[in-house]
Amino acid sequence: xxxxxxxxxxxxxxxxxxxxxxxxxxxxxxxxxxxxxxxxxxxxxxxxxxxxxxxxxxxxxxxxxxxxxxxxxxxxxxxxxxxxxxxxxxxxxxxxxxxxxxxxxxxxxxxxxxxxxxxxxxxxxxxxxxxxxxxxxxxxxxxxxxxxxxxxxxxxxxxxxxxxxxxxxxxxxxxxxxxxxxxxxxxxxxxxxxxxxxxxxxxxxxxxxxxxxxxxxxxxxxxxxxxxxxxxxxxxxxxxxxxxxxxxxxxxxxxxxxxxxxxxxxxxxxxxxxxxxxxxxxxxxxxxxxxxxxxxxxxxxxxxxxxxxxxxxxxxxxxxxxxxxxxxxxxxxxxxxx
Amino acid sequence: xxxxxxxxxxxxxxxxxxxxxxxxxxxxxxxxxxxxxxxxxxxxxxxxxxxxxxxxxxxxxxxxxxxxxxxxxxxxxxxxxxxxxxxxxxxxxxxxxxxxxxxxxxxxxxxxxxxxxxxxxxxxxxxxxxxxxxxxxxxxxxxxxxxxxxxxxxxxxxxxxxxxxxxxxxxxxxxxxxxxxxxxxxxxxxxxxxxxxxxxxxxxxxxxxxxxxxxxxxxxxxxxxxxxxxxxxxxxxxxxxxxxxxxxxxxxxxxxxxxxxxxxxxxxxxxxxxxxxxxxxxxxxxxxxxxxxxxxxxxxxxxxxxxxxxxxxxxxxxxxxxxxxxx
Numbered sequence: 001x002x003x004x005x006x007x008x009x010x011x012x013x014x015x016x017x018x019x020x021x022x023x024x025x026x027x028x029x030x031x032x033x034x035x036x037x038x039x040x041x042x043x044x045x046x047x048x049x050x051x052x053x054x055x056x057x058x059x060x061x062x063x064x065x066x067x068x069x070x071x072x073x074x075x076x077x078x079x080x081x082x083x084x085x086x087x088x089x090x091x092x093x094x095x096x097x098x099x100x101x102x103x104x105x106x107x108x109x110x111x112x113x114x115x116x117x118x119x120x121x122x123x124x125x126x127x128x129x130x131x132x133x134x135x136x137x138x139x140x141x142x143x144x145x146x147x148x149x150x151x152x153x154x155x156x157x158x159x160x161x162x163x164x165x166x167x168x169x170x171x172x173x174x175x176x177x178x179x180x181x182x183x184x185x186x187x188x189x190x191x192x193x194x195x196x197x198x199x200x201x202x203x204x205x206x207x208x209x210x211x212x213x214x215x216x217x218x219x220x221x222x223x224x225x226x227x228x229x230x231x232x233x234x235x236x237x238x239x240x241x242x243x244x245x246x247x248x249x250x251x252x253x254x255x256x257x258x259x260x261x262x263x264x265x266x267x268x269x270x271x272x273x274x275x276x277x278x279x280x281x282x283x284x285x286x287x288x289x290x291x292x293x294x295x296x297x298x299x300x301x302x303x304x305x306x307x308x309x310x311x312x313x314x315x316x317x318x319x320x321x322x323x324x325x326x327x328x329x330x331x332x333x334x335x336x337x338x
Numbered sequence: 339x340x341x342x343x344x345x346x347x348x349x350x351x352x353x354x355x356x357x358x359x360x361x362x363x364x365x366x367x368x369x370x371x372x373x374x375x376x377x378x379x380x381x382x383x384x385x386x387x388x389x390x391x392x393x394x395x396x397x398x399x400x401x402x403x404x405x406x407x408x409x410x411x412x413x414x415x416x417x418x419x420x421x422x423x424x425x426x427x428x429x430x431x432x433x434x435x436x437x438x439x440x441x442x443x444x445x446x447x448x449x450x451x452x453x454x455x456x457x458x459x460x461x462x463x464x465x466x467x468x469x470x471x472x473x474x475x476x477x478x479x480x481x482x483x484x485x486x487x488x489x490x491x492x493x494x495x496x497x498x499x500x501x502x503x504x505x506x507x508x509x510x511x512x513x514x515x516x517x518x519x520x521x522x523x524x525x526x527x528x529x530x531x532x533x534x535x536x537x538x539x540x541x542x543x544x545x546x547x548x549x550x551x552x553x554x555x556x557x558x559x560x561x562x563x564x565x566x567x568x569x570x571x572x573x574x575x576x577x578x579x580x581x582x583x584x585x586x587x588x589x590x591x592x593x594x595x596x597x598x599x600x601x602x603x604x605x606x607x608x609x610x611x612x613x614x615x616x617x618x619x620x621x622x623x624x625x626x627x628x629x630x631x632x633x634x635x636x637x638x639x640x641x642x643x644x645x646x647x648x649x650x651x652x653x654x655x656x657x658x659x660x661x662x663x664x665x
Binding site for chain 1: 499533556558561596603613616
């Protein structure tokens, strides 16, 4: 009896610790000639408060569409969230009206993108773009918002914040623009920061600075991060937990330590083996034959089967479920079925 | 080691681009994209060039192939100085020197079939009969891992990795001796990237090719290269055998660059050397050593005197005042 109660309590505690819960998300794109691209196909995961969750995959795996679905930024038509629920602290986002979701975007959820030049508006000053969201979401007066913008720019590491606030995006370098983007994303003290390939366009020495800054901001603002990337090195460096996506689905889910020390899915193994490693010398790189299938032509059965070196007959018949191996590790593969 | 045969010698190569401005579009400055770079490439080896954006590594590759005219300096290919040859005289050398580009979407003409793309260099150089050319195209397609049906298809029908294979087949058409790869795998997904790297290694063995491999990814360069050069702001900061550069980097920039690379290893966290600030503009590079504004080891001499590449043993050369005595 007592045990049950304890279990219930810990379950509730776990629940209250969950920030974002995605359940059975399906985002499809309806293309011409009646083809349907199942870009995100039955994806479920959650992000805890204060956690950094990485979503890794190659191009076409559905990782960016997952993040855009959370922000409700799927271009519609042709795209549509067909099924599923996305809850931020228990609040359903899928059914919100456009007006209501706008209050969530930029306020509860901040976002930084890969290319800071195309995501900043070239005709407004940096200060203008930071204060815009402050005036909109926090109802600040213009003067107040500008002051806060300067503070934010200092926070993200600009030495001459007073001047930068009046400068335009083209006057800044790539790394500085990404810092400015982070300042905008953090301006309203978001609960969740979605970072879609935030350092892919940057040089390694600048990348290290930006990753540090993201972690620092996360701690300062006590927010969670959903990090979308193809770079497993970046994942190992900043993530707490990892989701590996392939063909619109999660194929492996594990803590970062588990994933890199005991990878299970043949796809994850293949990815890890095909990266030229700085620390080890290999004569010949492993590679995964073939390419990622397009989202409107997934093979029957397991979507990785045609490229898998452990493929069995049944892999071509039905898609395996995401199996829980232990509390920290899930994998979608028949090799691990009892 | 000096017995090795030099294929290419680059001597004090400079490539400056004019900066125009003002009402009359007069030249008001210069971007020193490549500034006094010298090195050799030996037959059959792969020299990797790494650097961040703006370091001049792509300009270096293009200038060596004479796709850009050098401002100063010499490019000596198999003993012949080609740095100032006129286009017509350059033509026979172009057969021997080919390039594979970064973006497999932009570097293939979308209106030409794959067969025409691969055949074109032979048509331009007026080689072989039509039937022989067709045979050669099919042979090349198979060499790079595509089927002969690919000949009649168009670039948009292929994935990024396959297009890069087509780009490689085109580069091989003229039986070149020397291939420059300018970020040839950086637009590809990791699983496909390793396929193309393996292919390039196989072809190197089969055709006895020499590569200049330009990339920003230090892991990729380590994998494919025999020797590695590290560029910073138009200058060669350090060059040497890959084992020396990766295991015993001497230049503070090389050390910082290597430590900044995120490594997919959760068991051993490496100490990072944090560089302050960003790459200065190449139109207004710092005085003295170009790296001194970000260097954790910078001292007075670095602000005034430009360091030369100095031999540090076992073919490792470094341009840094830490390793030279003051005269």
